Amino acid sequence: MxxxxxxxxxxxxxxxxxxxxxxxxxxxxxxxxxxxxxxxxxxxxxxxxxxxxxxxxxxxxxxxxxxxxxxxxxxxxxxxxxxxxxxxxxxxxxxxxxxxxxxxxxxxxxxxxxxxxxxxxxxxxxxxxxxxxxxxxxxxxxxxxxxxxxxxxxxxxxxxxxxxxxxxxxLALAASEAIDHRDERLAKVLALCHGQARRRLSVAEAARCAGLSSTGFSRWFRQRTGRTFVGHLAAVRISLMSRELIETDRPIAGIALRCGFSSLTNCNRTFARLMGCTPGEYRNRRTPS
Missing domain, CATH: 2.60.120.10 (Jelly Rolls)
Incomplete structure (x- = not known):
């Protein structure tokens, strides 16, 4: 696989x-x-x-x-x-x-x-x-x-x-440096993001999980991860979708909805940006003929 x-x-x-x-x-x-x-x-x-x-x-x-x-x-x-x-x-x-x-x-x-x-x-x-x-x-x-x-x-x-x-x-772009591993708040937010990526998950809900305002949360999350919460959530959904494209013959539109995207158009745009191709091209390249 x-x-x-x-x-x-x-x-x-x-x-x-x-x-x-x-x-x-x-x-x-x-x-x-x-x-x-x-x-x-x-x-x-x-x-x-x-x-x-x-x-x-x-x-x-x-x-x-x-x-x-x-x-x-x-x-x-x-x-x-x-x-x-x-x-x-x-x-x-x-x-x-x-x-x-x-x-x-x-x-x-x-x-x-x-x-x-x-x-x-x-x-x-x-x-x-x-x-x-x-x-x-x-x-x-x-x-x-x-x-x-x-x-x-x-x-x-x-x-x-x-x-x-x-x-x-x-796997990773760079080796990890020794880091402060005491940020339980971030671990809690990441667990929410990764466990609930298939459903509608708002910045406001993630902010409540962290005990922050939405504005403060967005700034805090970017400082600690180098990306926005919305961008991170979309990337997790793309990883989920990529495997379904390979392992199932479900229609692409249905997979997009199952993986949390609100529309196929939004999914296609995000998929192309992160993976360099459309979902259909990705499936064709990795599925035996």
Whole structure:
């Protein structure tokens, strides 16, 4: 599946909560089978590097200033302190993922053999989507391995494969800087925006969520995200729409309404501005003939 994409300009400036990760005392790798009813919008960051494979579920993946759709088989490598989250589609059913986390200093040693890993981890500061579907199977093998030494060996072989730039593509436009992650008000507004994008959502409602006047809210939101609330909401709707264009044969006008646009004309104009083509052209390019 080709992901629908848009850029949330300066999204790495959005305040992310800090996730405290308890290391595995028996291994440098923390391997978790994450299964839950759904992924909520939980914008967060942590010093550990993370490799996440989605096994079940669909929705939107947020990494720095990148927002893309995700589905089973989606595999990404996320650098240290890079803000990110996944959010499930409403009513999309339960989700499952394999998550591998580690501190870069545990694997980058003062020996020539690990110099390539340091370069890879720097590139991961922008987030990397893994292009080779075969590497998802390698992640499953790592998770199933009972021997910690054998697991580490498998993981190092996987990282070696990821060092090839053709194996991945960058997600965010720039690596994240260390940020103030205490802005719970912004996280609350973003959760409202991303969870309710399919319905009519006004600036006034978002302002009430933030406890601000509409005028004050518009200025505040732009200062923190680099874009207007209306522009951010429209871009989220385009990401939702892009996947429906690929995965369904529903009429474009119906998809536009389902994704929160008031008219097909408004949708076409916004889609062309953010994606560089019309919805019909996007569907034709990405749908097998």
């Amino acid at each position: 080709v992901a629908g994409r848009y850029r949330a300009t300066h999204a790495d400036a959005m305040r992310a909560s800090h996730e405290l990760i308890v290391p595995d005392g028996a291994s440098v790798l923390r391997v978790v089978a994450n299964q839950r009813p759904y992924f909520p919008f939980a914008w967060h960051q942590h010093p550990e590097i993370e490799l996440t494979l989605i096994e079940r579920g669909r929705g939107l993946r947020y990494v720095g200033d990148s927002i893309e759709t995700y589905g089973p088989g989606d595999l990404v490598l996320l650098g240290s302190q890079l803000p990110h989250t996944w959010q499930s589609d409403p009513g999309g059913g339960s989700v499952a993922a394999v998550v591998i986390q580690f501190r870069p200093g545990d694997l980058v040693l003062p020996v020539p053999e690990t110099a390539g890993l340091a370069t890879l981890f720097t590139r991961a500061g922008r987030g990397l989507a893994v292009c080779d579907p075969a590497l998802a199977e390698a992640v499953r093998g790592i998770a199933a391995e009972s021997s910690t030494l054998a697991r580490l060996g498998r993981f190092l072989r996987l990282l070696a494969a990821l060092q090839s730039e053709t194996a991945t593509r960058p």
